[in-house]
Amino acid sequence: MPPLIINSAPPIEVPAGASILEACAAHGILLPSACGGRGFCGRCAVGVVSGDLTAPTPTEENKILAEDLAKGLRLACQARIHGAVELRIDPEVMAVRRHTGKLIGKTFLTPDIAHLRIAVDEKPPFAFRAGQYIQFEGTVAPPPAKPVLRAYSMATDPSDPLHIELMVRHVPNGVCSSWIHEKLQPGQPIAFRGPFGTFHLSGTQAPMVGIAGSSGMAPLRAIFHDMLKKGIQRPAKFFFGARTRQDLFLLDEWAEFEKQAPWFEFIPVLSHEPPDSPWTGERGMVTDAVARRLPDLTGQEAYLCGSPGMIDAAMAILTARGMPADHVFYDKFSV
Numbered sequence: 001m002p003p004l005i006i007n008s009a010p011p012i013e014v015p016a017g018a019s020i021l022e023a024c025a026a027h028g029i030l031l032p033s034a035c036g037g038r039g040f041c042g043r044c045a046v047g048v049v050s051g052d053l054t055a056p057t058p059t060e061e062n063k064i065l066a067e068d069l070a071k072g073l074r075l076a077c078q079a080r081i082h083g084a085v086e087l088r089i090d091p092e093v094m095a096v097r098r099h100t101g102k103l104i105g106k107t108f109l110t111p112d113i114a115h116l117r118i119a120v121d122e123k124p125p126f127a128f129r130a131g132q133y134i135q136f137e138g139t140v141a142p143p144p145a146k147p148v149l150r151a152y153s154m155a156t157d158p159s160d161p162l163h164i165e166l167m168v169r170h171v172p173n174g175v176c177s178s179w180i181h182e183k184l185q186p187g188q189p190i191a192f193r194g195p196f197g198t199f200h201l202s203g204t205q206a207p208m209v210g211i212a213g214s215s216g217m218a219p220l221r222a223i224f225h226d227m228l229k230k231g232i233q234r235p236a237k238f239f240f241g242a243r244t245r246q247d248l249f250l251l252d253e254w255a256e257f258e259k260q261a262p263w264f265e266f267i268p269v270l271s272h273e274p275p276d277s278p279w280t281g282e283r284g285m286v287t288d289a290v291a292r293r294l295p296d297l298t299g300q301e302a303y304l305c306g307s308p309g310m311i312d313a314a315m316a317i318l319t320a321r322g323m324p325a326d327h328v329f330y331d332k333f334s335v
């Protein structure tokens, strides 16, 4: 069994041929992953100090820049261990644990977004930062089949980490989201790993532009509620894109939030609302509304969450209006 050294700790023995992801998981080290090890998400990248590993796969060459591959960055789910390997892993990731709990509520915010409320067991203690996500274990097939792992962002702030909420959009034919929508019922046990992710509020006082669509509301809801609880007041506009009025949700909650947080404005934007409907709010793509309302974004920061297409479109508009790219923070909900 080849030795694996992590952050200069004493070596652990791992089976030859295992991926770095599998070898670490077998020793309770849960690396980030949004695609369950399928090589799509790129989130399992780890720094290899030295090691006898399989050569980079085409999947790795697609996800990791050639210069980073040359410096030893590898996809943990793709690189397989042949001989002795030494890794560098972020201490925050080393602290990630598997958690259990129970589904205590399931409602539908729209026909395709389920709102889950989970009671998390006290041990091991779970703590997270607003904006982070978990790897949810979908028990799509009965045990002993392996659970499918999918990333879902906490939709609640961290003041009560023993009760978390998730917003899960149904992806047609999607393995985990279909199981959550169709099969998962209140009372069922839940397991997840986490927390993961670097999407969170910066420490500046810069005015904020939030942009999200669909279940992308989840981490922004966590961030704004966290700000309110902590008394952080920064001018903030949250643009929320949806197709029609039927796709909007939590409008009463955001109206109440605006009353408590005079620094905050919620701006729903509808892209496919019929022209003759009574809707008097913003219309068009969410990014068009940002462009119309905010001609100068110098000195501001943006927090984006949703599909890669929406994030790319938003990035182009924000930077064209004077926001430096490194003031734009985002989480792409994609594999």
Ligand SMILES: Cc1cc2nc3c(=O)[nH]c(=O)nc-3n(C[C@H](O)[C@H](O)[C@H](O)COP(=O)(O)OP(=O)(O)OC[C@H]3O[C@@H](n4cnc5c(N)ncnc54)[C@H](O)[C@@H]3O)c2cc1C
Binding pocket: 034, 041, 133, 150, 151, 152, 153, 154, 166, 167, 168, 169, 170, 171, 172, 173, 174, 175, 176, 177, 178, 197, 215, 216, 218, 331, 332, 333, 334, 335
């Ligand atoms: C950091 C992060 C946080 C996330 N947070 C959330 C969240 O809070 N709420 C939420 O609903 N989702 C979130 N996602 C997406 C989620 O992890 C899954 O990708 C999604 O639920 C689909 O999983 P599935 O098993 O149902 O589909 P799969 O069986 O994995 O995929 C089925 C098909 O759908 C395509 N597909 C997969 N994911 C998507 C997608 N998101 N949109 C469109 N097509 C897709 C696949 O390419 C495939 O063709 C997040 C993703 C990331 C990376």
Ligand code: FES
Binding pocket: 032, 033, 034, 035, 036, 037, 038, 039, 040, 041, 042, 043, 044, 045, 075, 076, 077, 078
């Ligand atoms: S877990 Fe390796 S790319 Fe997603």
